[in-house]
Amino acid sequence: MLESLLKRLGVVKQDSTPDMKKFLIAGLGNIGPKYENTRHNIGFKVLDALAEETGATFETKKLGDLATFRYKGRTFILLKPSTYMNLSGKAIQYWMKMEKIQPENLLVVTDDINLPFGTLRLKAKGSDGGHNGLKDIQEKLGTTKYNRFRFGVGADFAKGRQVDYVLGEWNDEESAKMKERLERSAALVRSYGTAGMANTMNTFNNT
Structure with a gap:
């Protein structure tokens, strides 16, 4: 307790060493009930599924909703940015700094119209x-070398209707x-977070 107080007062230097067993999982989406079940919000859906399975609870904090769980000695911090999709980098950059997350321990979960519905693909950069x-x-991180998990949403839309499609809701077949x-x-x-990128890509990509 004394050490914590001294750190806040600047008497004891804060530990800035990154925790390599801590991961930031950022799911992309738009806040608000009108977007909840849209294809563009699959990042939020994946994080909700993780939280439900692990008993984690989201709390509203600066620039997003956060939940944390531990699994096999690793800490997973789930982030649903409240900045809306087009400004997702602001929230991710902030929480990477706050939690001392290294770029290699960041995973961004997003929709992808270039993959058939339900196809899963993990990539280290792109x-x-x-x-x-x-x-x-x-733009915010200044690099394309960050891990991303793309969830295929398909491309069943007419030319010029991409926005309507990704902001549209899942059809009955997809929902099932x-x-x-x-x-x-x-x-x-x-x-x-536990087996690493290479093993996970071999196991899950395109399945």
Whole structure:
């Protein structure tokens, strides 16, 4: 208790050493009930599934809702930014700094129209692919070398209707398959933090 007080007063220097067993899992989406069940909000859905499975509870904090759970000696911090999709990088950058998360321990969960519905793909780096949320993260972090988990939402839309599609709700067929896909997604995230990128990609990519 005394040491904690001294740290706050600056008498004892705060420990700035990164905890390599701590991971920030950032799910992308838009806040508010009108967006809750839209394709663009699959990042939020994956984090909700993780929280439900592990008993973690989200709390509203600066720039987002956060929940934390431990699994096999690792700490997973789940972040749902409240900055809306196009400014996702601001919240991620803030919480990486606050929690002393290294870039290699960041995983961004996002939708991808270039993958068939329900396809899971983990990548260590890549372009934003025209995704505004990823574009902002890239700008804020100053790099494309951050881990991303893309959940395929398909591309069943007419030319010029992409925005309507990703902001549209799941159809009946997709909804029927969602529970199993979310369970698989939650398992992928836990594997990422415990088995590492290479093993997780081999096990889960395109499944």
